Amino acid sequence: MARFSLNNSGDLRTALFGPGSFKYWSVAPLLVVLVIFTVLPIAQLLQMSVSELEFIEGELVSEFIGLRQLDNLAKDPIVGIAIKNTLVFVVAVVLIETFTGFALAVAISRTTTLSIVYRSVVIIPLLIPPVAIGTMWSLIYDYNYGLITTILIELGVQNPPLWTADPDLALISVIIVDVWHWTSFMFLIMLAGIESIPPSLLEAARVDGANELRMIRHVILPMMAPTILVAMLLRTILAFKVFDQIFVLTSGGPGTATQVISMHIYKVFSEQFRLGYAAFLSLMVAAFMTIFVVFYFWASRVVRRRLG
DSSP states (O other): OOOOOHHHHOOHHHHHHSTTOHHHHTTHHHHHHHIIIIIHHHHHHHHHHTEEEEEETTEEEEEEOGGGHHHHHHHOSSHHHHHHHHHHHHHHHHHHHHHHHHHHHHHHHTOOSSHHHHHHHHTHHHHSOHHHHHHHHHHHHOTTTOHHHHHHHHTTOSSOOOGGGSTTTHHHHHHHHHHHHHHHHHHHHHHHHHHTSOHHHHHHHHHTTOOHHHHIIIIIHHHHHHHHHHHHHHHHHHHHTOOHHHHHHTTTOSTTTTOOHHHHHHHHHHTSOOHHHHHHHHHHHHHHHHHHHHHHHHHHHHHHHHHO
């Protein structure tokens, strides 16, 4: 491979415009976009995270405070609750959606009639914007005229649950909405993975006398392991950033029952106007997710090696 070095070429013009320079120039627009929309915002976020920012007479005034944001983090009574709610939410939705999406993918991949209809129906929730889903489910959960309340009253339930207004049920209610929305995402990835398995392999398992459960356990799951790991990683990243549905459904309430970390950052920024501390929290979340992704890839590689 040619080295992009002036010592080897001896001529700047040859290095920049020589026969082997096209591969470097072809990625130049992408690098420019990356710098503008990724590197510069991260640099701005870093600057804000070590500063105290406030508006004085219509102007943004910045004061460098260094690591004093750690003191603000230690004194924040909500951030611990927000992190706990976020972890509970992420673990619950990723596990439920992975299992449900895989089960639906296996079932629909086995159907021959109306298969396209089933697939189309399952992916409908994924096509609806999160804000619209939040609005729709807030009406379904409504205590006075919501669909669930009406059904429960017709079944003889005297005091239907308050759902999003009950601190004990609010997070569960949000999880149900997220599972309804994002299971179709997991279903699509799982279905693509199942359909990529060679039919001859499945047929050989049937010839050897494997029933459906054994074929799923000993053939489909091992072949699907990389796909499942990637799907769970993607869904974890998306679930950790959940905001819009919770904002529409509960706005983080009642109290702090559904206050996830993204909602807390929003309130710190837009309601408390603590711009520097909000930037610090955002940077903390980004650093945590980066560490998690690196660890996840490392652990996935170890698991795959052990499985052979």
